[in-house]
Amino acid sequence: MKRKTFLKQTGSLLLSFNLFPLSISHFDSGENNGSETSLGDPNEIDSWLRLNSEGIVTLFTGKMELGQGIRTALKQIAAEELEVDIKRINIVIADTEQTPNEHYTVGSASIESSGMAIRQAAAEARSLLLEQASQNLQIPIHDLRVKDGVVHFIKDPNIKISYWKLLRGKTLEGQITGKAPCKDPSTYQLVGTSIPRDDIVGMVTGQPSYVHDIRLPGMLHARVVRPPSYEAELQSFPDTKIRTMDGVIKIIKNGSFLAVVAQEEYTAIKAWNMLRKESAWDVKKLIPLQTNLFDDMLNYNGEQQIVEEKNGKLEELKHQHEAIYKRPYHMHGSIGPSCALAKWESGRLTVWTHSQGVYPLRKSLASLLNIPEQRIHVIGVPGAGCYGHNGADDVAADAALIAYNLPDKAVRVQWMREDEHMWEPYGSAMAIKIKASINGNGKITTWHTDLWSDTHSTRPGGQAAHLLLSQYIAPKINRKKGDISGGASRNAIPLYHIPSMKVISHDYQGPLRTSALRSLGAYANIFALESFIDELAMLTQQDPLNFRVDHLRDPRALEVLHVIEAKTAWGKRPKQQNIGFGVAFAQYKNHAAYFAVVAEITIDSANKAFKVKKLTGVIDAGQTINIDGLKNQTEGGMIQSASWSLFEQVNYSEKGITSNTWESYPIMRFTDAPEIEVHVINRPTEKPLGAGEAAQGPTVAAIANAIFAVTGTRIRDLPLSAEKINW
Amino acid sequence: MAKITLFVNEKDHILDIPPDTPLLYALRNNLKLNAPKYGCGIERCGSCMVLLDHEAMPSCMRPCSSLTQTKITTLEGLGNPTNLAPIQIAFIEEQAAQCGYCLNGMIISAKALLDKNPDPNDAEIRVALQRVLCRCGTHSRIIKAVKRAAEKMNERIING
Numbered sequence: 001m002k003r004k005t006f007l008k009q010t011g012s013l014l015l016s017f018n019l020f021p022l023s024i025s026h027f028d029s030g031e032n033n034g035s036e037t038s039l040g041d042p043n044e045i046d047s048w049l050r051l052n053s054e055g056i057v058t059l060f061t062g063k064m065e066l067g068q069g070i071r072t073a074l075k076q077i078a079a080e081e082l083e084v085d086i087k088r089i090n091i092v093i094a095d096t097e098q099t100p101n102e103h104y105t106v107g108s109a110s111i112e113s114s115g116m117a118i119r120q121a122a123a124e125a126r127s128l129l130l131e132q133a134s135q136n137l138q139i140p141i142h143d144l145r146v147k148d149g150v151v152h153f154i155k156d157p158n159i160k161i162s163y164w165k166l167l168r169g170k171t172l173e174g175q176i177t178g179k180a181p182c183k184d185p186s187t188y189q190l191v192g193t194s195i196p197r198d199d200i201v202g203m204v205t206g207q208p209s210y211v212h213d214i215r216l217p218g219m220l221h222a223r224v225v226r227p228p229s230y231e232a233e234l235q236s237f238p239d240t241k242i243r244t245m246d247g248v249i250k251i252i253k254n255g256s257f258l259a260v261v262a263q264e265e266y267t268a269i270k271a272w273n274m275l276r277k278e279s280a281w282d283v284k285k286l287i288p289l290q291t292n293l294f295d296d297m298l299n300y301n302g303e304q305q306i307v308e309e310k311n312g313k314l315e316e317l318k319h320q321h322e323a324i325y326k327r328p329y330h331m332h333g334s335i336g337p338s339c340a341l342a343k344w345e346s347g348r349l350t351v352w353t354h355s356q357g358v359y360p361l362r363k364s365l366a367s368l369l370n371i372p373e374q375r376i377h378v379i380g381v382p383g384a385g386c387y388g389h390n391g392a393d394d395v396a397a398d399a400a401l402i403a404y405n406l407p408d409k410a411v412r413v414q415w416m417r418e419d420e421h422m423w424e425p426y427g428s429a430m431a432i433k434i435k436a437s438i439n440g441n442g443k444i445t446t447w448h449t450d451l452w453s454d455t456h457s458t459r460p461g462g463q464a465a466h467l468l469l470s471q472y473i474a475p476k477i478n479r480k481k482g483d484i485s486g487g488a489s490r491n492a493i494p495l496y497h498i499p500s501m502k503v504i505s506h507d508y509q510g511p512l513r514t515s516a517l518r519s520l521g522a523y524a525n526i527f528a529l530e531s532f533i534d535e536l537a538m539l540t541q542q543d544p545l546n547f548r549v550d551h552l553r554d555p556r557a558l559e560v561l562h563v564i565e566a567k568t569a570w571g572k573r574p575k576q577q578n579i580g581f582g583v584a585f586a587q588y589k590n591h592a593a594y595f596a597v598v599a600e601i602t603i604d605s606a607n608k609a610f611k612v613k614k615l616t617g618v619i620d621a622g623q624t625i626n627i628d629g630l631k632n633q634t635e636g637g638m639i640q641s642a643s644w645s646l647f648e649q650v651n652y653s654e655k656g657i658t659s660n661t662w663e664s665y666p667i668m669r670f671t672d673a674p675e676i677e678v679h680v681i682n683r684p685t686e687k688p689l690g691a692g693e694a695a696q697g698p699t700v701a702a703i704a705n706a707i708f709a710v711t712g713t714r715i716r717d718l719p720l721s722a723e724k725i726n727w
Numbered sequence: 728m729a730k731i732t733l734f735v736n737e738k739d740h741i742l743d744i745p746p747d748t749p750l751l752y753a754l755r756n757n758l759k760l761n762a763p764k765y766g767c768g769i770e771r772c773g774s775c776m777v778l779l780d781h782e783a784m785p786s787c788m789r790p791c792s793s794l795t796q797t798k799i800t801t802l803e804g805l806g807n808p809t810n811l812a813p814i815q816i817a818f819i820e821e822q823a824a825q826c827g828y829c830l831n832g833m834i835i836s837a838k839a840l841l842d843k844n845p846d847p848n849d850a851e852i853r854v855a856l857q858r859v860l861c862r863c864g865t866h867s868r869i870i871k872a873v874k875r876a877a878e879k880m881n882e883r884i885i886n887g
Contacts, residue, residue: 067826067863196822203827204815204834206762206803213761266745266752269768335766335774335862336828385826385863417767628822632868636825639864662771662860670853673866 045128045174047100048121049078052171055149055164057084059091059118062102063110064356065199067385068692069629070110072197076625077115080190081122081183083146084163094358094380104357104459106388106516108592108690111625115688120176127180132166185623185684192684194628211354211381212339216410219341220249221265222402223272223416225258226423227472229656230513231284234258234472238278242271252405255474256281259402261411272416285654286511293510294326297431297452302507307489312499315445317437319539325434325528326717328649329512330427331659333667336384337415338391338424342403349376349403353396354383356459361393363462365400368470368477387640389515390424391415393460394468401469421665422657423468426650427517428454429510430488432528436498442540444551446500449492449528454510456487456520487520491697494529495587496551512652519696522588523641526697527704527718530584534705535714544705545570545583554587556620559681560596561585563618567679568598578603579613580710584701592690593621594681597638599674599702603710608727610711612642612674612703620681621691630691631678637695638676643668645700645720731791735760736804746792751775753791754801762802762831766860773832773859777801783832783839785858802831805838813883814838817876818869825863832859837873845881847873 041047050058059078065071071091079086092098094105102114126146133151134141143154152160185191202209227234234256242251242260247267252259260275262268288296341352349371355361358378366373378396386392399413415423430453437446460466463479470477489505517523537547545565552558564583565571573581580603585596600614615638624630647666651658659665700718708714713725729746732739735758742757754760754777763786766774770785777786778800806812811819814834824830833856840847840855847855852873861869 067824069825194822196819197824200819200822200824200827201808201811203824203830204802204818205805205807205811206760206801206831207808208761209827210761210764212764215756215759264744264748264752265756266748333862334828335772335826335860336764337766382826384828387862414765417769417772632822632825632865635867636864639866640862643864661769662767667860667862668864668866669858669860670856670866670870673853673870676867 042100042117043176045121045124045176046171048118049125050171051125051163051167053164053167053169055088055162057082057089059089060099061091061093061114061118062100062359063114064094064105064354064380065382066105066356067382068110068633069197069626071199072195073111073625073629074115074118076190076195077119078122080188081119082126082149084149086190086195088149096358096362096376096378101359103360106356108588108692108694111688112690115625119182120178120180123182124174124176124180125172128172128174129163129166133161136161136166188684191623191625192627192682195626197629209382210336211341211352211383212336212414214341214352214381214412216341216343216412219410219412220261220263220406221268222259222261222399222411222413223268224398224413224419225260225272225275225279226419227256227281227283229283229286232256232281235280235282237275237280241278242275245271250406252402254401255476256472257401257469259398261402261406269416283655286652286656287654288511289654290652293429294431297429297508297510300452300506300508302509304507305489305505307503307505308493309502310500312445315439315499317445318440319438320435321536321539322433322435323532323535323716325432325524325531327430327524327527328718329429329514330517330644330648331421331650331665332387332390332424332517333665334384334386334390334420337417337420338395339383339412339414340392340396340399341410341412342396342399343410344403344406345408347375349400351376351378351396351400352381353378353392354381354386355392355396356386356389360460360462361396364393364460364464364467365397367462368397368464368467369400369404387518388427389457389459389517391420394423397467397469401473418660421660423513425458425513425515427523428456428488428514430521430524432492432524434528434532436532436536438536438540442542444496444498444536447494447498447502449503450506451488451492451504451521451525452506452508453488453521453524454508454514456514456516458513458515487516490520490525490589491522491529491586492525493590495554495557495590496533496548497553498551512650512657518637518640519588519693522586522693523644523696523700526584526586527700530586530698530701531704531714531716534582534701534708538708548583548585556594557585557587560594560618560620563679563681564596564598564616567618567677568616570598578605578710580706580708582702582705582707582709584698584705586694586698588690588694593619593694595619595634595694595698597695597698597702599699599706601703601706601710605727608725609722610707610725611672612646614675614677615642615699615702616677617695618679618681619691619694620683621694622686622689623684624680624682625688627680627682630680633692634678634695635676637693638678638699639668639673641696641699642674642703645703645718646672647719649719732795733791733799734797735799736801742791744791747790750777750786750789750791750794750799754786760801760803764828764831773836774829776832776835776859778835778839781839781842783836802834805834813879814841814876817879818872821868821872821875823865823868823872825865829859829861829865833861833869837876840873841877841880845884846877
């Protein structure tokens with residue numbers, strides 16, 4: 001659909017609530033003067049940004065705001081390159097009828113992809129506008145400068161014309177040629193500073209900020225009644241009792257998919273509660289049991305993939321060492337359970353969602369409901385932090401199916417806490433076995449890793465089969481085998497210089513539903529790798545930080561370690577009986593941000609307890625767009641990783657998931673939160689590197705290494721709980 | 728259904744709701760307030776915090792019928808974007824948010840603390856915020872924001 005038609009059809013609806021403060025009016029003038037470019041051609045400037053004659057710039061990103069502050073960072077990039085005040089810039093995020101298709105907001109890649117696309121589009125726009133200004137003022141481009149969108153003659157600032165005047169009510173049209181020069185980073189005024197996020201004002205005053213806050217006229221509330229465990233068939237439910245409840249509008253049953261729709265939210269919740277208690281299900285037992293999980297994993301006869309193989313010359317070996325590390329299933333644990341709204345009206349479906357990928361979701365919904373994609377509009381609205389693939393897509397599918405059964409009614413579905421805990425796809429349990437040898441000079445000569453993991457990506461990706469409800473509706477939409485992707489071996493290859501290396505990834509298909517959780521396999525792989533490096537250093541009586549330095553060649557890797565050494569006075573760290581220090585390092589994905597961290601823990605031997613007192617991190621993400629934003633993301637990653645590592649594992653029995661509340665799945669609270677310090681190494685002339693997930697792996701290893709330093713206990717199976725320490 | 732009068736953010740509101748409706752749903756759906764949020768429904772996460780007669784309390788289980796004699800204050804009642812309360816300014820200045828979903832519980836809990844204890848130490852702040860969960864790991868910034876809020880509120884008192 002062309003944008004123009006879309007605006008005519010839905011503009012009024014969008015304007016009716018202020019979650020979308022920009023939209024429409026700001027680019028109306030542009031629309032009326034008619035660029036008919038079809039949506040999403042990434043080679044057109046106006047797919048990414050538009051200027052209007054009123055002095056407003058609107059950016060379009062296919063990436064989703066997840067609390068990482070992407071809106072602010074992208075505005076900074078555009079304002080810098082266009083040389084306009086950042087206050088002139090609005091941004092439209094993830095919307096299948098407004099923004100480019102940027103697939104998923106994943107892998108810490110939004111700055112590297114969307115950010116660089118917007119930078120190039122802004123550079124092209126600036127270049128075109130300067131050409132027009134040059135013609136208009138009859139002054140060569142090299143004698144022109146721009147300040148807040150006003151192009152002026154360098155020798156006489158009174159000879160000037162603004163971008164907005166140059167546009168004369170038209171939109172700026174042009175191709176992204178890649179030839180327009182980007183600004184010299186040494187002249188940056190906005191990129192590399194800590195521009196505050198402007199969305200926080202709304203958050204601290206209760207302005208509508210989340211998909212949960214959307215209220216559509218005549219909106220109904222629905223809840224989905226999930227079975228007690230994964231493989232289950234609905235036998236019976238108290239149909240009449242619920243149907244006759246005051247305020248219940250409809251029960252939707254499709255195979256074993258059961259939902260209740262009510263006028264009021266609390267009625268839907270009461271009905272949901274009753275249905276949960278009084279419905280009968282035929283449930284298959286979950287196997288293997290949790291106690292046998294790792295035996296099952298290590299003996300599983302799955303596919304193998306050689307991730308890395310290199311053979312150096314054989315040397316005399318002085319030491320050999322082998323260890324196995326284990327990570328349980330972890331939850332995303334969003335604080336706000338997943339939520340979506342949908343409306344099926346005049347043969348068109350509109351869905352409001354906090355999915356990380358509006359376009360793939362649209363395709364999946366088209367396949368689910370068997371309607372053309374062009375008749376589905378998916379609008380991205382922020383939710384509670386998701387940290388990967390949580391229930392966002394699934395609840396959107398729930399809402400879509402329910403709305404499809406209730407034409408002309410807007411339906412809001414919010415998962416209950418139990419739904420989110422029990423049904424989100426978890427971060428996979430993993431096992432990692434490492435063997436290595438060390439020569440007479442204390443250098444690692446051979447390294448062998450075997451790792452076992454279930455999949456880290458079952459995002460819908462355009463397929464209905466990956467939406468949760470597809471396993472319960474009639475007929476079921478079964479997943480094709482082999483259509484799951486990896487992520488298991490992320491960061492399994494050591495960055496350290498080791499002459500002979502082999503890394504093998506073993507596929508495991510375990511009992512629980514899994515998908516992408518922040519950093520995928522990197523968290524467990526780095527836990528194993530960086531714990532093992534520490535073990536090797538201890539085995540050969542070398543300082544663990546120097547041991548790492550001795551095995552690294554990349555100067556930026558060395559720099560983060562040197563800075564952490566200085567910031568924590570590593571060489572002078574106190575040797576006390578109740579304090580332990582541990583260090584760890586990784587370059588995320590072996591090609592994104594560099595991160596080193598030191599954990600300081602205190603122990604209380606009498607009470608057999610320990611506490612993470614402080615975490616200090618150093619990050620090099622290349623050219624940093626927003627220093628405070630990067631710090632915030634990194635601090636959060638460190639605390640979240642500490643929470644996973646100290647407190648968390650998904651428990652289950654043969655009857656299903658038993659971690660169904662915050663009591664049975666506790667996460668870090670304030671009295672356990674460590675003090676946090678983050679230092680940024682900003683490299684303005686380097687390209688920006690993905691950073692949002694860099695802290696997850698090193699932080700867990702640093703804590704485990706600190707525990708070893710002070711207690712002598714090497715914990716190799718997560719969580720790092722006090723009862724595993726040999727006091 | 729029954730007519731229930733609730734005193735919310737300094738105003739009486741007459742609501743026609745089933746009397747057992749928990750306060751959270753009345754605030755969100757009847758009064759169209761966004762700050763108190765659903766998180767767990769069983770008073771374990773703090774997303775739905777409100778001030779009940781100056782005490783920070785979860786709103787997800789308390790029936791409206793039990794609150795007709797209570798002064799109810801939500802985050803919206805503390806200040807708005809054009810007239811921010813010192814505690815809201817402190818959270819903005821510290822940029823103490825990632826996704827921000829927990830901020831309602833954090834600010835409401837901090838407000839109740841600071842009204843009773845204008846100069847809390849680190850441990851007292853942590854205990855006051857203990858029942859509110861944050862998943863993004865913004866804890867260290869939130870603690871700084873509460874300290875900054877204490878300074879601001881004390882300055883205000885001194886400067887009268």
